[in-house]
Amino acid sequence: MxxxxxxxxxxxxxxxxxxxxxxxxxxxxxxxxxxxxxxxxxxxxxxxxxxxxxxxxxxxxxxxxxxxxxxxxxxxxxxxxxxxxxxxxxxxxxxxxxxAADFGVEFDRGLLTLPHRGGTTELPVHLLSAPGLPDDAPVLLASGGVDTWKMDLHGIFGYFAHRTGMRVLAFDIAGTGESTVPMTPDGGADIVDGLIAHARSIGNGTVAHLGISMGGYYAARSGLAGAVDAAIVLGGPVEHAFTRPGESRFGMSGIIGNALGFDHPPTPEELAGRWREFSLHCLLDKDDNAPMLVVNGADDVHVPQHDTVVFNGRRDTEVELIAGAGHCATAKLAEILPRMVIWLTAITRTGL
The missing domain is CATH 1.20.1440 (de novo design (two linked rop proteins))
Incomplete structure (x- = not known):
């Protein structure tokens, strides 16, 4: 569709x-x-x-x-x-x-059968690792959002593979890329849960989750639910973003509508009806999250500041709202990616 x-x-x-x-x-x-x-x-x-x-x-x-x-x-x-x-x-x-021969990292493309809404779905994934990385290294799940997918973000994911000592398992979230199912709150979460289980089986059992944009939504869910050992949320919508689909800019309402599985331009009411179901409000009310790093640009036109600063004051959580940067703080990636690597390696090396 x-x-x-x-x-x-x-x-x-x-x-x-x-x-x-x-x-x-x-x-x-x-x-x-x-x-x-x-x-x-x-x-x-x-x-x-x-x-x-x-x-x-x-x-x-x-x-x-x-x-x-x-x-x-x-x-x-x-x-x-x-x-x-x-x-x-x-x-x-x-x-x-x-x-791939010139990536500078070991690369493997595979096909996983993952749980989805009571059944299964197949999803191609990419595994990136620094040369000589031991088999018992921790694993980092990594994805982009609704319009920028795993191959588009190879540079970032390769950077994490080189710098963290982790094997990076890159995937497309439901409704995007090589996924064949629409994005739904439960179905997309099922797929991520299946990926977490797979990641635990191919390394030392330690799994972190890096999500960018809508991928950050799923990383926030993983972190808030304590389903992973650490989570990095870069520009992820979590609550207020799902109350304002009609305010989307630069074609985002059409991008979201396609990801949600519409076969026609939805009315604002149709889009809002599905979009609001994604809110992580219930998980935000809990207090058993994994260590989390939440980052976004202060001038994001797609995700309101609330969805970043709502994490302020949570235990084991660091929050950075980057001045002079927009969605996912792309203008400041050269500054924030090294900080993310430092944070992530410190967390995973303690065995948390």
Whole structure:
């Protein structure tokens, strides 16, 4: 199930330009493409998926499979709403695997059968580890959000694999990427619980959870429930964000609607009805959480500050609201990622 909705590519470039650059794409190439793209959904000259795919194909021809994977990632952005987007995503997977030889980390792509709403679902996952990492290393679950998925965030996940001494198990949350089921509060949680159980079986039993954006929602849930040994929440919605879907910007309501499984643009009432069910209010009322690090930018247009500062005063919890940064504090990642690594390694090495 999927649908298109009115979306101005100029708005996406305005919001995501710095993200495009920070993932490693050459600035001149991004600038040239930005000048060409005039339509979001048209698969022809001037169309978003067409122009990004041409750029990606050029990188692939030159043997730069890493850049090709990034560009195809932007071609399929922000969701798999039509055949052209799905084709770009398939090409991204191919290029990502071709790039794996130069990752600098050991890489394995596997398929897990995980619990989902009384049944099961299959989910491709990526396992990243520093060369020579012992089999009994702790495991870090890691995911992005509704529009930026595991391959798009490879640079961050590889960084954690190199710096933490942990094996990184990267996945797409329900309703996104290679997941084949819509995002629901219970179904998405079932999948994460299954991943936690699997992670405990492949290392020394210690499991942490890193979630970015909507992935941060699931990391917050894991941490608040005490289901993992540590949790990092980067830009995660947890409570108030689920009360205001009509306020979403930069096409986010359409992105969320697709992730939730709608096959048509939902009315504000339809979207709000499903979205509010995700609130973690009940878990926030408890006091048996795992150690948690909660971070976001103070100027986030998607997630209200409340969903970060609500963690202030909780036991075993550190909170950072970063001034001068927006959603997921992407403008300050070079500063906050090393701090996250220091915090995470300190927690996991104590055996908590």
């Amino acid at each position: 999927s649908y298109r909705w009115p979306l101005d590519p100029a708005d996406l470039f305005a919001e995501r330009y710095s993200q495009m650059r920070r993932t490693g794409l050459p600035e001149d190439d991004v600038d040239a493409l930005r000048a060409k793209v005039t339509e979001m959904w048209t698969d022809e000259a001037g169309g978003w998926v067409h122009e990004w795919s041409l750029l990606a194909a050029g990188y692939a021809m030159a043997g730069r499979h890493d850049l090709a994977a990034l560009a195809y990632g932007w071609a399929k952005f922000p969701c798999l709403a039509d055949d052209a987007k799905r084709a770009a995503f398939a090409n991204q997977i191919v290029q990502y695997e071709l790039a």
